[in-house]
Amino acid sequence: MDISNSLKSLAPQSNLWVFGYGSLMWNPEFEYEQSSIAKVYGFHRRLCLWSVRYRGTAKNPGLVVGMASGGSCLGMIFKVPDANIKPTLEYLHEREMISDAYRPLIKRAHLINGDIFNALTFVSKTRHPQFAPKMSIETITDITSNAIGPRGSNSEYIINTARHLNSIGIFNTEIHQVAAQLENRR
Numbered sequence: 001m002d003i004s005n006s007l008k009s010l011a012p013q014s015n016l017w018v019f020g021y022g023s024l025m026w027n028p029e030f031e032y033e034q035s036s037i038a039k040v041y042g043f044h045r046r047l048c049l050w051s052v053r054y055r056g057t058a059k060n061p062g063l064v065v066g067m068a069s070g071g072s073c074l075g076m077i078f079k080v081p082d083a084n085i086k087p088t089l090e091y092l093h094e095r096e097m098i099s100d101a102y103r104p105l106i107k108r109a110h111l112i113n114g115d116i117f118n119a120l121t122f123v124s125k126t127r128h129p130q131f132a133p134k135m136s137i138e139t140i141t142d143i144t145s146n147a148i149g150p151r152g153s154n155s156e157y158i159i160n161t162a163r164h165l166n167s168i169g170i171f172n173t174e175i176h177q178v179a180a181q182l183e184n185r186r
Helices: 005-010 082-096 137-145 154-167 174-184
Strands: 016-020 034-051 062-080 102-111 116-124
Touching: 016 082, 016 102, 034 116, 034 174, 062 082, 062 102, 062 137, 062 154, 082 116, 137 154, 137 174, 154 174
Parallel strands: 016 116
Antiparallel strands: 016 062, 034 062, 034 102, 062 116, 102 116
């Protein structure tokens, strides 16, 4: 598989760290040797990307988490073993870059203990057709309650993300509000 030039040019030959803020937090699906809670500044987590491949379809899109400008985002950082950098980049290219809705960036990730690492992260492209406008909790719930894609239901994705946010000390976000409404509809 050919890795996009933008991903290749960003990735170091050693010490690759990857920042996850959505399903990459609870389901990275790549080998890592260390993980920690970390915060990235300048972007915040939001259900802002139409999912037409994983948690929805072109006819019935779902919504997944992206990073939009402003604020900060607490998530997980993963250190990839040096021997696995190339296959991890290939995997991340397939998973995150397939529709070109994300822009790969190296962002400074701040750990709780004060350490700072440069980490590969994927930021939403606001001018991409899959970038969704801000919507009410009710509208998001209506959309995501019925969306299903090859990776499963959009509801399960949101509920799993909310549970993982709880496990790292994040409560009462838009994702939590949507997850609560989705659980009530079961």
